[in-house]
Amino acid sequence: MKEYNPVTAEVIDALKAVVGDKYVKTDADVLDVYKSDESLAPSFWKTPEVVVLPANTQEVSEIMKIANRFDVPVTPRSAGTSVSCGAVPAYKGIVLLMERMNHIIELNEDGMYMTVEAGVRTIDIQNAAHEKGLLYAGDPCSSDSCLIGGNLATNAGGNKAVRYGTTRHQVYSIEAVLPTGKIVNLGATLKKCSTGFCLDQLIIGSEGTLGIITKATLKLVPLPPYKLDVLAVFTDLAKATALVPKLIKAGLNPTSVEFMDNNFVRSASDYSDLKLPHYEDGCYDIISIETFNEDELDDKMEKLAAVCEECGATDIVEADDRVWKVRRNCLESTRVFSKVATSEDLVVPVTKIADCIQTLVKESQNYDFRVFCLAHAGDGNLHFQILKCDMSDEDWEKQLKEFRAKAYKYVYGLGGRLSGEHGIGLKRLKYMEEYTDPAELDLMKTIKRAVDPKWILNPGKVIEEN
Ligand SMILES: Cc1cc2nc3c(=O)[nH]c(=O)nc-3n(C[C@H](O)[C@H](O)[C@H](O)COP(=O)(O)OP(=O)(O)OC[C@H]3O[C@@H](n4cnc5c(N)ncnc54)[C@H](O)[C@@H]3O)c2cc1C
The missing domain is CATH 3.40.462.40 (FAD-linked oxidase, cap domain/gating helix)
Structure with missing residues (x-):
């Protein structure tokens, strides 16, 4: 198992230089809030060393570069409603909180799509679509509190999946920051596409282990x-x-x-x-x-x-x-x-x-x-x-x-x-190793190593380094 460096004063200063002092939190009472999520499994909880709130994609990218430079783990977190210990910082380090990136960028009625930042609450997306006589069909039971980035990262299901599919079926494209800090735009607003690998769908559902989702263009459908x-x-x-x-x-x-x-x-x-x-x-x-x-x-x-x-x-x-x-x-x-x-x-x-x-x-x-x-x-x-x-x-x-x-x-x-x-998170990690076909597990680890050579993004989730 990999050992990470602690978050030093030098790391904190570097983070403050990116997001501003106000958005780097090290008070014990604040850190305590982010040790857990909704999983009610205290044996898994870990207190982070710092919580950072970026305002935009560029800042997320800079944070990932700092994490790589200092070899400090990063756990992306939206609303923390995970019931799989997905948002728990398994190796402490940095919790990267998405809640400031909460703008609806465009709602296109004719094209029937909505482009949003990853920190928009799911219910706000549903309501914005509804006001225009359209439906955003992602509907987890936690929709009044969870954020769309968390839904995309877990491929959330919910109450409408029988007819409309899960969150991954509601997406045209995403913007993501890779573990190294590189910004990528994946997918396109097209009905069909056979142009290369379907990388947006690889990152969706990867529980924040392959990239931090920063924006998404979501499909809307006519409201029955x-x-x-x-x-x-x-x-x-x-x-x-x-x-x-x-x-x-x-x-x-x-x-x-x-x-x-x-x-x-x-x-x-x-x-x-x-x-x-x-x-x-x-x-x-x-x-x-x-x-x-x-x-x-x-x-x-x-x-x-x-x-x-x-x-x-x-x-x-x-x-x-x-x-x-x-x-x-x-x-x-x-x-x-x-x-x-x-x-x-x-x-x-x-x-x-x-x-x-x-x-x-x-x-x-x-x-x-x-x-x-x-x-x-x-x-x-x-x-x-x-x-x-x-x-x-x-x-x-x-x-x-x-x-x-x-x-x-x-x-x-x-x-x-x-x-x-709900995803594998930290809670089901050992069962994932036990029940998954070794060849499939090996392929997942090969992909993870390729995009995250330092295994710095959300370590301890879904698959284990070995
Ligand atoms: C009362 C209740 C009802 C629920 N009902 C449902 C349901 O019906 N269907 C369902 O699927 N789930 C349900 N859940 C589980 C949970 O709400 C979902 O998993 C939800 O998608 C998590 O969203 P979040 O914003 O809280 O994300 P978080 O809990 O903060 O994060 C979830 C995972 O995604 C990662 N992550 C978060 N944001 C990003 C990002 N921007 N980029 C990359 N990775 C990221 C985190 O690291 C973590 O691994 C329920 C939970 C509760 C407490």
Whole structure:
């Protein structure tokens, strides 16, 4: 494992010369804020030595050159909502905070694109598009706090990915600063392009290990005027999950298909101070359908109701804002039960999601921790929120290890992967080494060494130097 140099007074002076004294933070209370993200995994947290807030791409580039010169690691950070310890400075050093780069540069209605700096909040992008009758389709549940650069770096998914794809599908081009400080523009505002390697897509989803994304040109699409959200309630988990592949096959082209088990229904309803149908014993599927034509919506609703009934839904009601509030509060709601938790982000083929949820929920009942399950079910992406409750640290670590070994082996057997949207970060690093094909891992490391010879950008994430 590589050893980095500490951040000396000389490094601090060099950083101040680039961004100005005000934007170089070394106070202990400020540094303390940036030791963690939303991952609730204190054993991984590390306090940075300095936090720097650049104002523009040129400053980001100069910071990377300083980091290379002094051999100091840099962790890019947007809003810090990562649940994979992605924004934790694993080797201390510099945290590079993107929040000052928060301007929408252009919204082109005719061309249907928006060019933004990487520090713009996702919800501001969504709202700006909406005001013009357009849709920015990236929609992670954290959209009111996360920044677009963080979404691009993690290839965030969310509530609209069934129909529109994940963040990488919403992008025409990016500007990025490579680990050496070089500025590159990758991709183009084109419908198609077969001109060389697709390097924008390589950097998107690389979790800040291959480059710092500083700008992006995002695709916008017409906003469908007709929309209906349906809550299908089931009192049987097997039936609720079996609905998902049937819905996809029915040709309804839903925007969202979200699943919540009864643990989440109860905790998120309590947290939101709302009582929804079958609070005591219901599992939920929330399905959104959007169309450009009223008749088409009516037609799809009829078909949707028929599929839900066929699958044994106990209740089928319109899902209003209260339902989405409960859905969005799921993760937060579990924090009242435990401050130590881990969030699994497994992904399997959509045809296997029902079996996968049923098998892993059953398996999780053999352990002392509490497990809550929800899924972006239409994407085959399930989240297990595993809470440490009334257990010793030793039992927590031992049982978690045992559960993960079984769950990961099973998921890979189904053709799945460790992460559908949250990324590997620091938290899943050793599992990435264990479960990834060695040839694929070797190719990733070869690419990393080529663009980041000093392994200075976000070390300790995704892949390990060896
Ligand atoms: C309540 C809650 C709900 C969530 N719901 C979803 C969801 O529905 N879908 C989903 O995908 N995720 C979800 N997440 C996880 C998280 O919000 C996403 O991963 C999000 O994309 C992170 O954005 P951020 O701005 O907070 O980035 P950060 O957490 O700051 O960073 C995330 C990663 O990206 C890197 N990074 C940040 N900015 C840049 C940049 N400009 N250039 C290069 N690298 C960079 C960081 O080093 C880190 O590795 C949720 C989290 C919470 C707490």
